[in-house]
Every structure is written in C-alpha cells, then in structure tokens.
Amino acid sequence: MLQSYRRLFAVPHLGSLLFWSLVARLHIGGMPIAVTFLVAGWTGSYAIAGLVSGALTVGTALGGPIRGRMADHRPADRLLAVSAVVYGAGLAVLALLPASLWWAAVPLSLVTGVFLPPASQIARSLWPRVLTGRLRQSMYAAEATLQELLFIIGPLLAAAVVGVAGGRAGVAVLTAVSCAGALGFAWALRGAGHTLPPSAAADAAPVPGGARGSLLADRGILLVLAMCTLLVAGLGGVDLVMVAWSRELGSPGYAGVLMAVYAAGSLVGGLVAGGLSGPPRLPRRAFAAAVGVLPLIVLLPPIAHVPSPWLVAPVLFVAGLAIAPTLAAVTERLGDLAPPHRRGEAFGWLTTANTAGISVAAPVTGWLIDAGGAAAGVAGATAFALAAACLSVGVAATRPAGSGPATGGPPPTGPTGPAGSALPPGAP
Known part of the structure; x- marks a missing residue:
C-alpha cells in the first residue's frame, strides 16, 4: 500500500503543491465557529450570528463556479494572489467592524465569500494534468483523506483561539492562515511551472459540447x-x-x-x-x-x-x-x-x-x-x-465525452509538456 504513496510523492513538486493547497483550505471548517462567536459577542444573538455565518457560506457557494471558471482561463498564481487579497481584506474588515454596525456584516460576508481563493478547484483540476493511472487515484485518495484532517484541525484551531483571545482574534488568525495558504500555493504552482490555465495548455483541444454552454x-x-x-x-x-x-x-x-x-x-x-x-x-x-x-x-x-x-x-x-x-x-x-x-x-x-x-x-x-x-x-x-x-x-x-484520458489511459499533457515525463521510472 505504501509503495503507491512513495511513488506519488516522488513526483517533483507534488508534495509542495498538495501541502499548500490544503493549507489554503484549512480555515474553512473553523471560520463559522470564529464568526459565530464574533457576532454573538456583538449582539448576544446566535440567530444573527448564524445569519452572518450563513451569508459567508452562501457567498462561497455562489462564487464556486465563477472562481472555477476564472481558474480555467487565468494564470493560477495571479488568481490566487488577487483572491487572497480581496478575501483577506473582507474578513479583516469583518473582524474590525464595530459592534454597532453588526448589520453590515451580512452583506460584507456574502460578498467576501464569493472571493474565497479557489485552491480546491485549481488543485483538483491540476492532478489529471500531471498524473495518470494509479498515481492519480492515489492523489485523489490522499487529498480526500487529508481533507478529513482539515475538518478536525480547522475547528480545533478556531475554538482554541476564540477561547483564549475572543472572536475577533479567531477571525483574524484564520484570515492569516487563509491568505498564507493561498499565497504559498501560488508560489508552489509557479515553482512547479503550472501557472498557465488549462485553456492555454495542449490538452485543451476543443471537444464537442465542451467549449460552450x-x-x-x-x-x-x-x-x-x-x-x-x-x-x-x-x-x-x-x-x-x-x-x-x-x-x-x-x-x-x-x-x-x-x-x-x-x-x-x-x-x-x-x-x-x-x-x-x-x-x-x-x-x-x-x-x-x-x-x-x-x-x-x-x-x-x-x-x-x-x-x-x-x-x-x-x-x-x-x-x-x-x-x-x-x-x-x-x-x-x-x-x-x-x-x-x-x-x-x-x-x-x-x-x-x-x-x-x-x-x-x-x-x-x-x-x-x-x-x-x-x-x-x-x-x-x-x-x-x-x-x-x-x-x-x-x-x-x-x-x-472524449474530453480527457480515462483512468489508466495515456498520460495527459500539461502546460510544460507531457505529464508522463514528470513521473518516476516505472510509474503507471
């Protein structure tokens, strides 16, 4: 079993790409806790706190396809950097907002959620471009497994900071983690040579029904x-x-x-x-x-x-x-x-x-x-x-629909050449 993981992380830059993509998502599970404590401290109402936290979640959901489509057509490092700045700024304003302006937290959270850095979309779109066969299966399994850890660590981190320093500090710390993760992922993508969007790559040949609609x-x-x-x-x-x-x-x-x-x-x-x-x-x-x-x-x-x-x-x-x-x-x-x-x-x-x-x-x-x-x-x-x-x-x-290689098929190509060339000798 471990042989698959050894071969997977022998691929150049892959460990760094996975690590930073996960760090960029670490805050997601804990942010509702921090926001809830912040707003409940302002208003004394968990209903209002839930409304603000829900607005952040709704913004994230609404912006998912938009951010993903931008990742398909814009350089990944620049998109992550810009998203991190806007998302971080929105959360920073939320953390510093006076309690008397609690009502402004709802639209602010909604807009801020739309700009969540698209780390998951970029990472999951990248794996089929650089891996094939069993290694690609192992990567998706490793990502799903490690994401379970994020759902444990994120809330624990938020609860610990909130318990020690309050809701404002909780939102601030998770904001810093989010921005650091997004910028680190951008740096890792640039170092690995995978900043070009898929639409500019060799594997983006037109396919029936896939270009529009x-x-x-x-x-x-x-x-x-x-x-x-x-x-x-x-x-x-x-x-x-x-x-x-x-x-x-x-x-x-x-x-x-x-x-x-x-x-x-x-x-x-x-x-x-x-x-x-x-x-x-x-x-x-x-x-x-x-x-x-x-x-x-x-x-x-x-x-x-x-x-x-x-x-x-x-x-x-x-x-x-x-x-x-x-x-x-x-x-x-x-x-x-x-x-x-x-x-x-x-x-x-x-x-x-x-x-x-x-x-x-x-x-x-x-x-x-x-x-x-x-x-x-x-x-x-x-x-x-x-x-x-x-x-x-x-x-x-x-x-x-003929849009990509099936599992176990020939290696896909990426922006820097055939992905198969990045695999260690003997990789499937």
Whole structure:
C-alpha cells in the first residue's frame, strides 16, 4: 500500500503543491465557529450570528463556479494572489467592524465569500494534468483523506483561539492562515511551472459540447453533483445527530469525540484506498458508506438506550471507513467527465453541491430528530446516503465525452509538456 504513496510523492513538486493547497483550505471548517462567536459577542444573538455565518457560506457557494471558471482561463498564481487579497481584506474588515454596525456584516460576508481563493478547484483540476493511472487515484485518495484532517484541525484551531483571545482574534488568525495558504500555493504552482490555465495548455483541444454552454447540461456531470449533494447531506446528518444525542445525554463534549471517531474511520479508509490497485468502483464504495450507518439506527433512542456513548464509537469508526474512498472516487470521476479546459468550473459546481448538501441536512435532520429522536435522524441520513449510492450506479455507467484520458489511459499533457515525463521510472 505504501509503495503507491512513495511513488506519488516522488513526483517533483507534488508534495509542495498538495501541502499548500490544503493549507489554503484549512480555515474553512473553523471560520463559522470564529464568526459565530464574533457576532454573538456583538449582539448576544446566535440567530444573527448564524445569519452572518450563513451569508459567508452562501457567498462561497455562489462564487464556486465563477472562481472555477476564472481558474480555467487565468494564470493560477495571479488568481490566487488577487483572491487572497480581496478575501483577506473582507474578513479583516469583518473582524474590525464595530459592534454597532453588526448589520453590515451580512452583506460584507456574502460578498467576501464569493472571493474565497479557489485552491480546491485549481488543485483538483491540476492532478489529471500531471498524473495518470494509479498515481492519480492515489492523489485523489490522499487529498480526500487529508481533507478529513482539515475538518478536525480547522475547528480545533478556531475554538482554541476564540477561547483564549475572543472572536475577533479567531477571525483574524484564520484570515492569516487563509491568505498564507493561498499565497504559498501560488508560489508552489509557479515553482512547479503550472501557472498557465488549462485553456492555454495542449490538452485543451476543443471537444464537442465542451467549449460552450452550461456544464449542468451534461447528464454525467449533473449526476455527479446530485450524488454529492445527497451524500454530503447524509454525512452531515450523522454529525448533527451526534451533537443532538450528546446534548440529550447531558454531555455535549461527547459530540466532538464521536465525530472525531467517525472522521478517523474515514482517514483509515482513505489511506487504504489510495494504495489499492485497479480503478475505484464507485457504486461499491457509495453503498458501503450508506450501509455502514444503518446499525446506528437500532443503537440510538428511542429504539435503544445504550449505557455509554463509547459503545457506539466502534460502529461510527466502521461507518466512516468508506467516506474518504467514496469522495475520492467521485472527485476523480468528475475530473474525467469534465472537459479539461473546464475542470475548474466543474469543481466549482462541486463546491456548490456540497454546500447545498449541508444546507439540506440541517433542517431535515433537525425536524426528524424533533419528531422521532436520534434514531429517526440517522434514518434520514441513511436515506440520503442510499439515494446517493443509487445515483452512483448511473455515474459509473456514464462515459466521458472524449474530453480527457480515462483512468489508466495515456498520460495527459500539461502546460510544460507531457505529464508522463514528470513521473518516476516505472510509474503507471
């Protein structure tokens, strides 16, 4: 298993590119916490705090396809630098805003979210241009796995800074991390010679239907986005159930531990998946992610009342094993389906789809918990995940529209020449 990772990170500049692309995304999971504490400190209202935090999220979702399309047509280093400056400036103004002007935080957050540096779009569009075959599969698995760590580290960092120095400091620190990550990624791209946009690269030859029109008109891409929305809704629903159940037990601190166990299972599964040979089987992984949650239904109230939450932890760990492998497979599939010169836009739509999934999960899961307890909430999350798994069958059957190499095909070309030339000897 480790051989795949050794060969992957033997590719020149690849470790630096992955590292900085992840640092640029580190703040995302913690920013809602910092903003919530900041605004709640101004107004004493968590409803208003949620409105401001939600505006930042909505701006990020709305701007995803726009930022992705810009990444397809503009030099990546300049786009990251400009986005970092505007995004950082917007968050800095938010952190310094007087409490009496709290109402201005809503439109400010909405506009600021649109300018989130497109690190994920640029990185995910780059991997098919510099890697092929098993190495590309390993990269998507490694990225999905390490992103699970970001969802743990980001909130912990925000909570630590907020606890010590308050909401303003929390927003300021995460803003600095975001800007440093985006600028570091720009520097890494320039050093690796991958600053040219895909539209200027050799692999951007015109393809039927890929040069104009909406990507949402492509059945395969639309299926991928719908699947991701449902899958994220299911995963987010499980997290919300853990929070609600922990509060019912009178020990809210258990929520963080149980969610960490769920994420740990995903980490292990992602590491294993990245070392496997052969193309990923998306439906198998998607159904495993859905079925893994089923046992929780009979372990939670009102169906059962376990004496300790620790008894549920092993089930959560097993349920998490298929998460990162599924996310890696679906991300790779989207990269295959999208035209090479529009991959950034496609991954921008993926950001929007993921945000939509989170937005759907919160009210639906909350209503189910109120109506039927934690078990009903998990049942709803399982239904979302099963629906996503059913769509994965259609995704797997969809053929790329001649827009790029299939997994295991000839090496794609990048802006500096054939990507295969960057691989170590003997790489697939």
